[in-house]
Amino acid sequence: MESGRRTEDVTSLVSEAPASVTLSYDEAIQLSRQILTHHGYSADHADAITRNVVTVQMDDGHSHGLYRLLSCIEMVRQKGVDPQAKPVIVGNEGSLIRVDAQRGNSLLAFEMGLPRLLDRARQQGIAALSIHHAFHFSALWTEVEAIAAEGLVGLAVTPTHPFVAPAGGTKPLLGTNPIAFAWPRPGDFPYAFDFATSMSARGEIELHRRAGESIPPGWGLDAEGQPTTDPTEALAGAQLPFGDYKGSALSTMIELLAGPLIGDHLGHQTRPADGDPETRSDHGELIIALSPQAWLGARTDHYLAEAEKLFAGIEAQGARLPSQRRFAARQRNHEAGGMNIPLALYEDLRALLD
Template sequence: MQSQLTYSAEELCRLAATVLETRGVPSDDAALTARSLVQADQRGIFSHGLLRLPLYSEALRLGGINPAPSMTFSWGGDAVATLDADGALGQVAMQAAVTRVIEAGRKHGIAAVAISNSSHYGAGAFWSDQLADAGFLSFITSSTGPVVAPHGGLTKVLGTNPLTLGAPSADGWPLTADLATSNGAYGKVIAAKNEGRPLPEGWAVDAEGNPTTDPEAAAAGSMIPFGSHKGSAVAVLLEAFASSLTTATYAFETVDIWSNPASRMNNGHLVVGIDTEAFAGRASTEARIADLQQQVRNAGPAGKTVHAPGDPERIRETEAGSTVQLPASTADQLRTLAQELSIPSIL
């Protein structure tokens, strides 16, 4: 395990926002994106944290991400809309979509926004948490670059196609499932490469289809869907949900910014929110979800607590408090980036 270094979350947010502003991102959008990355690191999701800031910076510099987009909503009905994000940071596009879903969901009980021309939006729980705070159940997914071969295949047809499901709870912590549909997120392959460590077995195959734990060989080969043919089926359907409602590209049509930071990826996202108040009522639903969480936690043998979905990340965030522990390799990259941009660094 690589050593980790501890920093102030507030200072890391300021550093990340300054990097983005230096690349032309408006201050509010920069602050939003910085918060999403730092929160991921606080929760131990290093694959979706500040590890990605140098990539965002380079894509902003080369045109793969538009720092100041002119996003356009088109309403397909009272409760549904599409959003052309104009190459925006995914976090900026998602914030606009989540806000609209909550507004429309309050009126109609359910709402959805499908997004095109976007980019990576960070950890999905950052968005499902907002919906849970508003009393909404949520379904969120996205297309990505091509890194996953379907079950039985060798060609990288699919992305890691994340799935985030969230539900509000009287417990105080939402019930949250936030996962890639590959055995590991692609950011974890990058992290393993940066840190000089192998991947877990069963995550990837090389270009010839042989199992590999080498991150370099995995990048040249493909990631494996979780759950064999069942997980592969879920990944394929999420690709359809994320991209087919708009002009967003499928993964196999996309050049990933990991490969070419100048690429406009045209990622598709889908956000669906269900207002619990419109059904049995928010208080009733949140009480029932809290009961479900507690039953899961109590399901272990005597003296052992089972985690409900989302618990491990929340526990890490709570323990972190106002600090962030970064892998040393990420801290090194951020230090280099700050130097290149002549930004004062805390690292």
């Protein structure tokens, strides 16, 4: 089978409720590439986006996996992204690497900047990669885990459109502003987290809406600034920051670091693309890499082993490290050679090829 299963093949593959489809890794890669190029993405962009969404889907990351192809295509239709954009290195001095995505998807710009970021961090001890004028839809953990896979420590932040009220406020102003971090560990998986500084990722609210479920209290306000558990009302109103004023302060920091510091937009200066190519739907991202080797030299292995004592101490209490469910899914799906996705999503994706 060349490019994912056709709809008529699907019925026999339904394995659990809700109805799902099993795709092999290669089938998912091919389906994603085909959809993206069919809608005008250059081969380079299609490859970078595909690597990302399939990697995320292999972790059962349903909110940022293949589901996000729908918004990648919608973005082309709404002129929120240039699917042929060629990112340009616009700065490469000192400890800073700057890549202008030229209103293209952020992932290709990241892949262009990453080797330079790693080199510079190894040389200088700490370095930063800023991505400018990018359409950004993707989980950040793939980026910080790529840094950790090279033995470095990664930290990434980016704003989104204004969806979140500041603590004490009632109207959307801040983005959901995720922060991701990864620390290299022996074995297959790093210590890694990637979370929105809102109580939930926006994608989680969208998934609740698609599933017809209400959202937990504390996630959102309606358009009048009143608490709501209706996902549609929360999407039209405001999300809330996690951790009250502390989460709100962190979210503000993220806007500043990935916005004015690097010369890019604040979340509230952007909005979802609406078909007008002048709409500012692109924004920035900041990724910092730190080199344990630069600090520690010959003591690196010793101190990486010391870090393991912290992880062991957390798990010894019955508490969980972040991302463990994701890593378990990764292992399970790699062993199975593929992934399950909801039938409805599969049908939506196939429909993009019509």
